[in-house]
Amino acid sequence: MLLLALGVTAAVGVAETAHGQRAESSPQVAPADDAALVARGEYLAKTADCAGCHTAPKGGVPFAGGLGLASPFGTIVSSNITPDKEYGIGSYSYEDFARTLREGVARGGKHLYPAMPYPSYSKITDEDMRSLYAYFMQGVEPAHTQPPATRLPFPFNQRWVLVFWNLAFAPNGVYEPRNGRDAQWNRGAYLVQSVGHCGACHTPRGPAYEERAYTDSSGAYLTGGANDHWFAPNLTADPGSGLGRVSAEDIASFLRGGHGGGLVTFGSMVQVVEDSTQYMSDDDLNAIARYLKSLPAQQRSGAYEPNSRGAQQGVEAMRTGAVQRPGAGIFLSFCAKCHQTDGSGKPLRYPKLAGNPTVLASDPTSLMRLLVEGGSSPDTNGGPKREKMPAFATKLTSEEMAQVLTFVRSTWGNNAAPVTTRQVMSLREEIHK
Known part of the structure; x- marks a missing residue:
């Protein structure tokens, strides 16, 4: 009932690669002995649930893509984000990687569909972005596998239109800590708004498939959204259909093990808990709960x-x-x-x-x-x-x-x-x- 990952239909996790292009320079990989950086990147990749979208069902190779994701425009197939140089992102420089996540533009200039939550990933800090890059380049096994191509009908196959979509809807700039809020609240806000991309499921979308809000500065943020025939519920303090009667402790427990306050995860949120939130630290889960409990009631129902x-x-x-x-x-x-x-x-x-x-x-x-x-x-x-x-x-x-x-x-x-x-x-x- 929380964070139904898009799940309710999942968001496309990282990138579509530019197959067949050679790197202009060697990837700027972190030092091989910097195990802490790679470990930090692995933690962040689990927090973002990258494997949830970029792993095919029924025994697919982790991060090798091939999962079909439903969207209003047709099925979008997730890409190979392993460090394979032909079919994956092995030839990506750090700048290529960061631009893909923050701007939704893959190496070679290919625009990604907004099913990938790059509007949320635009808020990821440079430190976390470098950790993610180190993990995907050094901590993930290359998979020499080419997923099926995404083939949407006209006019949705015209990716150049996404230039204007980004200008109209996509935010930019890393997360800036909120003045007047303490470190725990800001940590929770950062995780929810960026790496966790909770709004991709829990915020309603407009006619252009844009999230109607990307931060709590808007009353539409996290008020519930329909995705792939699931409804990701309201995460504001609405006492009826929201979190108004759910304690911060129960929210953290729910994310940790799928149970909290008599509530149990369902739908694609089950996979989010199994692949992602159960591995998060207690400090981060408590920070998320603290942030969510601070959101005033919006879109009251029931x-x-x-x-x-x-x-x-x-x-x-x-x-x-x-x-x-x-x-x-x-x-x-x-x-x-x-x-x-x-x-x-x-x-x-x-x-x-x-x-x-x-x-x-x-x-x-x-x-x-x-x-x-x-x-x-x-x-x-x-x-x-x-x-x-x-x-x-x-x-x-x-x-x-x-x-x-x-x-x-x-x-x-x-x-x-x-x-x-x-x-x-x-x-x-x-x-x-």
Whole structure:
């Protein structure tokens, strides 16, 4: 429910290479004995989850590309970012590398599509950029593999248009610490806005696929975004669908192991936790949590009133089974075993539904997709074992799905808009299920 990586559809991680070109000068590689620089770069690469986009599914070679990423314009295939000199970035100088990440322009002048979060990477400091370069040149094994080419239909295959997109939408300049804020807050802001590129999923996009904001100076920043038929939720202090009722400690725990405050990761955020955030230091996770908790409530949606008379009556009715509302029977038959009749879930196993921000979100896409496809919690080092939610595509009709989701969004004190049969049918058609 946090940072759904684009995941919800993932952002293209680093670059598309200029295959076939020779380097004009030898790569400016950091000294081979500078293990600390390479180690720092590895940490940053995990923080950015570069492997999440640049590794093909089902056993692909790490960072060798080949993952197809959905976008409104068509499928964008991630590139090989290993130090292979023919198919990867082995011939990139440091300047080539930095320009690719900060400006979205690969070696040879090839413009990258904004599915790659280079507007966020533009904020990466020089020190961190050099660490990343050292890691990719010295710490990653070359993979002599050429991913399939990205082939978008006209006019989206006209990359020269991106010159004007960048002028209109892409920010520039490294992150500048905010005056009046302490070191922990600034560290969290830097990670969220730059390397972590959280806004790539959690900020709504405009008609040109631009993020509507890149910093907390705008009220649209991190208020939730739809990506590849998932909805990455609101990360501001909205007490309904946001983080207003989630503590900083629970946010850090959520990022560390996929569980926090009764919430559990789902969708592509599972991979983000497995490949990225579980490896981050406690200091950095706490800094991110501190920063997110400082964001004022924006784009309020839904409400949770567990102490209301109606909520208490509903809990008692569910406990006794004396509920006649549409969807109640379906919930008791298929959902209550894991999520409990009072919607409290089971700690470190199954998420709570009562007061869950994703349940209260204005956009129910993630709820619908989870019900259709099922899902699983993450498998992390030292974390709880993976739990799976079954798919209900063959067990429930679209009308029944709408009924049970509407029930969940209006019980135990939850107050969110109903889910319609048409919404469920539309999603199932789009994901072919």
